Amino acid sequence: MKTVIETKDLTKIYNSSVAPVKAVNKVSLDFVEGEFTAIVGPSGSGKNTFLNLIGGLDKPTEGQVIIDDTDISGMKESKLFDFRLKNIGFVFQSYNLIPVLTAKENVSFIMLLQKESKAKMEKRAVEMLEQVGLSEKLNSRPGQLSGGQQQRVAVARALASKPKFVLADEPTANLDTESAFNLLDIMSRLNKEENITLIFSTHDQRVIDRARRVITLVDGAVSKDEKFESRK
Amino acid sequence: MRMLLKISWLNLWRNRQRSIVMIIAVMVGLWGGIFAASFMFGLLDQRFKSSIEQQVSHLQIHHPEFLKDYNVKYYIERFDELYKNLSEDDDVIAFSGRTKVNGMLRTATLTTGVNIMGINPEMEANTTSLNKNIVEGDYPDDSFRNPVLIGKSLADKVKAQIGSRIVLTFQDSERELAAASFRVSGIYQTAATGWDEMHVFVLQDELNELLGYEKIVNEVGILTDDHEKSDAFAERYKDRYPELEIRTWSEISPELAYMQEMASMMYVIILTIILMALAFGLLNTMLMAVIERIKELGMLMAIGMNKKRIFIMILLETTFLTLTGAFLGMIVGYFSVAFLGKNGIDLTAVGAESLSEYGFDPIIYPVLEPYVFVVITILVILTAVFTSIFPALKALRLKPAEAVQAE
Numbered sequence: 051m052k053t054v055i056e057t058k059d060l061t062k063i064y065n066s067s068v069a070p071v072k073a074v075n076k077v078s079l080d081f082v083e084g085e086f087t088a089i090v091g092p093s094g095s096g097k098n099t100f101l102n103l104i105g106g107l108d109k110p111t112e113g114q115v116i117i118d119d120t121d122i123s124g125m126k127e128s129k130l131f132d133f134r135l136k137n138i139g140f141v142f143q144s145y146n147l148i149p150v151l152t153a154k155e156n157v158s159f160i161m162l163l164q165k166e167s168k169a170k171m172e173k174r175a176v177e178m179l180e181q182v183g184l185s186e187k188l189n190s191r192p193g194q195l196s197g198g199q200q201q202r203v204a205v206a207r208a209l210a211s212k213p214k215f216v217l218a219d220e221p222t223a224n225l226d227t228e229s230a231f232n233l234l235d236i237m238s239r240l241n242k243e244e245n246i247t248l249i250f251s252t253h254d255q256r257v258i259d260r261a262r263r264v265i266t267l268v269d270g271a272v273s274k275d276e277k278f279e280s281r282k
Numbered sequence: 283m284r285m286l287l288k289i290s291w292l293n294l295w296r297n298r299q300r301s302i303v304m305i306i307a308v309m310v311g312l313w314g315g316i317f318a319a320s321f322m323f324g325l326l327d328q329r330f331k332s333s334i335e336q337q338v339s340h341l342q343i344h345h346p347e348f349l350k351d352y353n354v355k356y357y358i359e360r361f362d363e364l365y366k367n368l369s370e371d372d373d374v375i376a377f378s379g380r381t382k383v384n385g386m387l388r389t390a391t392l393t394t395g396v397n398i399m400g401i402n403p404e405m406e407a408n409t410t411s412l413n414k415n416i417v418e419g420d421y422p423d424d425s426f427r428n429p430v431l432i433g434k435s436l437a438d439k440v441k442a443q444i445g446s447r448i449v450l451t452f453q454d455s456e457r458e459l460a461a462a463s464f465r466v467s468g469i470y471q472t473a474a475t476g477w478d479e480m481h482v483f484v485l486q487d488e489l490n491e492l493l494g495y496e497k498i499v500n501e502v503g504i505l506t507d508d509h510e511k512s513d514a515f516a517e518r519y520k521d522r523y524p525e526l527e528i529r530t531w532s533e534i535s536p537e538l539a540y541m542q543e544m545a546s547m548m549y550v551i552i553l554t555i556i557l558m559a560l561a562f563g564l565l566n567t568m569l570m571a572v573i574e575r576i577k578e579l580g581m582l583m584a585i586g587m588n589k590k591r592i593f594i595m596i597l598l599e600t601t602f603l604t605l606t607g608a609f610l611g612m613i614v615g616y617f618s619v620a621f622l623g624k625n626g627i628d629l630t631a632v633g634a635e636s637l638s639e640y641g642f643d644p645i646i647y648p649v650l651e652p653y654v655f656v657v658i659t660i661l662v663i664l665t666a667v668f669t670s671i672f673p674a675l676k677a678l679r680l681k682p683a684e685a686v687q688a689e
Binding site for chain 2: 098102105107108128131132134135136140142144146148149150151155158159160162163164207219
């Protein structure tokens with residue numbers, strides 16, 4: 051299996067000059083293609099910081115993040131924008147869709163940034179929204195969709211750019227049980243059928259129960275790294 | 283770019299009430315600027331036209347010494363040749379040769395100093411609007427001897443009426459005092475009461491005879507088809523008549539040229555002040571728009587929308603907001619100025635006398651030059667760019683990791 055993400059002694063220290071807080075402490079992990087990983091831990095354990103570091107949204111104080119053989123730790127901000135655009139998909143806790151655009155336009159938007167042709171963009175957006183079960187909501191704006199539907203649009207948007215992996219930050223936190231299960235079904239299916247690498251930061255037991263790998267962080271360090279290959 | 287344009291336009295309407303208030307503010311501000319500018323242009327345009335038509339003409343030709351000494355003996359010697367050349371010149375609409383002398387006007391009750399203008403009525407009527415400014419009596423002709431046309435303010439001052447006899451005294455060619463009795467044939471009134479009080483018009487042939495000359499001309503007033511041609515025209519005639527003093531309207535009345543330059547400058551200053559005031563409103567609106575959307579901007583940065591595009595998006599939003607208001611302001615401004623430009627704004631009740639003393643007509647017809655809209659559009663876009671910088675910088679300083687977590 052090909053390694054998609056590799057972290058080496060990854061460390062992030064906040065307020066380093068006053069009262070240093072080690073949010074992430076010498077974390078060395080590998081994530082291989084097609085993995086469905088849940089990063090868990092109590093509040094303040096460093097889950098979000100770790101996700102931000104491997105997503106190129108934040109820079110480590112020490113250590114390296116290597117994505118597909120590219121070290122992004124020291125990459126310039128302008129290059130990071132482009133790198134994220136081409137390699138990483140994001141799903142956020144509160145959906146973060148563009149409220150003035152329709153579902154189809156929200157999904158197309160990321161491909162627009164990638165300068166895809168209009169025809170290709172439209173085709174892929176429709177395909178992705180069909181995959182997440184929203185083929186009848188193509189022209190609905192976020193305000194006309196339920197929370198679960200908005201999060202499914204966000205998943206379609208994250209996958210539309212064909213990223214190397216998808217980072218999901220507590221994607222089910224704002225959803226009711228039915229919508230959460232629905233979303234997890236879709237993401238599990240895409241993970242298996244399309245071999246998409248998924249990394250979740252979560253507290254949600256429903257997500258943890260589906261993940262084939264569960265990494266527990268405590269005080270910024272890896273406390274447990276469990277694999278559940280039998281889970282489907 | 284199309285998607286950015288679409289997002290920016292739609293973002294404008296996310297807080298409909300706030301955007302509409304700002305658009306109305308821009309609209310009213312620009313309408314005010316357009317109206318103030320057109321009012322000022324109208325005022326000065328009338329002043330310019332009345333000065334040119336009633337007093338200055340586009341060019342004047344004199345014997346150079348006449349301007350220093352104001353003595354009738356300094357007349358234009360080659361007037362017949364000049365007359366022929368001006369008559370054949372395509373740029374000349376009309377011209378009038380005048381005999382001018384300073385003198386005293388005396389009635390039974392009062393004596394006052396005046397400029398006596400000897401005119402050929404037909405040539406003068408073609409060159410100036412003197413014949414159109416008659417408010418009582420008739421424009422002078424040959425129907426009786428020694429008719430005189432006086433200004434209304436002078437008539438009021440010396441208590442003269444149509445048919446009143448007045449005596450004009452002046453120095454003749456031998457520097458001897460000459461006096462003659464004239465009968466008021468008409469009373470004229472222009473927008474400039476000071477001018478009216480100082481100038482009386484008599485028939486040129488009669489004045490020349492009284493002065494002891496057969497036919498002299500001290501001044502030629504020329505009306506060309508375009509006042510912009512005056513400088514070139516003057517240069518051309520200076521080559522032909524080096525012995526004469528040929529002056530353009532801007533040399534004769536530098537205040538007219540100065541007022542025109544000032545008007546253009548004042549208009550830009552007025553608009554700049556209005557737009558600067560509006561810029562703070564726009565800045566506030568755009569800052570609010572950015573602060574309300576920190577999470578969304580963080581998401582856009584996270585998924586890979588680079589800073590240049592974020593900047594362009596905010597710039598476009600500000601430009602749309604400003605241009606929408608500006609466009610409406612220009613439409614309202616255009617129609618209100620078109621209406622008032624046709625019907626005029628009557629200021630008689632609020633100071634007609636004061637305006638007349640400064641040579642302004644109490645009815646103002648606002649004028650709007652097409653270039654005003656070009657200047658407004660440029661200034662509005664500059665304002666939009668200027669006001670979008672701070673909100674855009676605020677957006678660009680966001681850290682995507684923190685912004686996506688913002689409450």
